[in-house]
Amino acid sequence: MAKRRGKFIVIGGGLAGLSLAMKLCEHNAEVVLVSYQPVKRSHSVCAQGGINAAINSKGEGDSPDIHFYDTVKGGDFLAHQPLVRDMCFQAPAIIHLMDRMGVTFNRTPEGHLDFRRFGGTLYNRTAFSGSTTGQQLLYALDEQVRRYEADGLVTKLESHEYLGAVIDEGGVCRGAVIHDLHTSEIFTLGGDGVVLATGGPTQVYGRSTGSTVCNGAAAMSAYLQGARYANGEFIQIHPTAIPGQDKLRLMSESARGEGGRIWVPRKPGDDRNPLDIPEAERYYFLEENHPLFGNLVPRDVASREIYDVCINQGLGVGGEPMVYLDLTHHTVEYLKERLGGILEIYEKFTGDDPHKVPMKIFPAVHYSMGGIWTDYEGDGHGLIDHRSPRNQMTSIPGLYAAGEADYQFHGSNRLGANSLLSCIYTGQMMAPGMVQYGKNLNLHYEDVSSRVFESARQEWQGRFDDIKRMNGRENPHVLHRELGDVLLSNVLIVRENPKLEKALTLINDIQVRFREVKCLDTTHWSNPAPSFINQLHCMIHLAKIITVGALKRNEFRGAHYKPEFDLKQPDNFDPHEYVDYLEKLQYGEVAGTEFQPGHLEYMKRFEANNKEWLKTTIAQHRDGEPTIHYEDVDTSQITPRPRKYE
Structure with missing residues (x-):
């Protein structure tokens, strides 16, 4: 009898999903890779600044142990330490692996891998490929997965949406319900395990640095089916983004890693050309308030400082909520080599040339440290047992999560350039345990009654049929904008319990109004309206998790800043x-x-x-x-x- 080959369903074609798919195929498992959009457009492609690993190529005395400490400290000690330590010790091998796969990392004149500094550390630890590191990593992993696709081990389903898990009578995940976004067909897939590598949920805020697909719907679907959701209140506000009415475009931390300086005029309302303002009349507040780390303090610290300078002190550029991010002291050649992509974005959307004038930036919603609760198993020596089926499993057996969709690695604040590392690391780390899980199953998905799969399909088919029949007076896109405004106004950088209580009341009101939504398009071919309405339903539940978690957590920790509980600790x-x-x-x-x-x-x-x-x-x-x-x-x-x- 031929040996049974395991089969796994990976939802998401970003770095975590591709890394996992590649590793599962190395173990001779079959993978169905489901992606909401073409894999090469997954949101990982937008990551700009770099990926962390303590390789110490510049002889500064850096080490994985120091990387481990910086990560735990940066997350304000709220991350599980064995996982973080294992990730940091695996990081150098991951960088060398990606290098061998052809990622075009920047090099020193001697030909060695180049590294730059990012926030929360005093070491040059961030490997980078200009300012398009995420794209280069994604394309390299996609090439590896395409190789296995050609060998028949990988089946890609692009333009398909995950709706929910197929869960049997024993509470075990046996597959996934999938929605074909072109034909509107709803069908099921069976597998030994399902992995949600579906990215972050920042679109719940309406305006963020995230893509429109970063809505958290897959994670919320798991939550509504019984999975736990952890640390939802910890939302990272990136300190540097380009303000805009339609979207907040990221200005990578690499700009500060390459010496970018943040400042405002010392005189309120000073509207002079920034190049005409003398040094003595500039307030380099991060450098003055944090002389050791300067402009490279962790993101939560920088965002609070910028907020304080603009809102409380009234020193925003021209009286507006903006500060300068200044790179004009560098040569054009240097900036084009190391930051070309992001500076082109700034010039394209503002009309100003950042090689010649300081950029205007302000904090923006960027990342979620929280996500689906997942498990792990230590090896007894402070690291992780990579063969344990518990690694990255949610509270629903057989349902896993990876990348930004989970919660374990960043505590209450993520250090820049640790996100790409955690995505690739989780895929590499969890694959052997998933293979073991499949081998240890007493009952495989092929032996589960077809009624379980058909019941799940019919449930979701009925839900979408009901959505198409919705004919109320509420526009779902207007409700989404209002939901985002509630969170932006009340659950952002500074959090106060009266405002959080107000936000919860307003979210409950939006939830009631959701029942009166009108489905704007009821056709069956390439119709995004029913999907968006379902996603909005999920985002309302996510907004509640974020707000209730923030209301109940009466402390100041990382990205969760409650001034009332900012106790001044004795020395x-x-x-x-x-x-x-x-x-x-x-x-x-x-x-x-x-x-x-x-x-x-x-x-x-x-x-x-x-x-x-x-x-x-x-x-x-x-x-x-x-x-x-x-x-x-x-x-x-x-x-x-x-x-x-x-």
């Missing part, structure tokens, strides 16, 4: 030691630690305000609403400390 004081102290007192042990009166007063306030300290927020769908509970974060290797970047 030389570690809250972690205080928690140990309380535990010893609880069990009648000798405390062995003395705290000054000021420290004790601080900790009383800390305890009253920070019930979620070092916890993961877990949202589960119950009776139409998200219920919240908390899980501990694995801090077994690095003791959490006050996060300072002075």
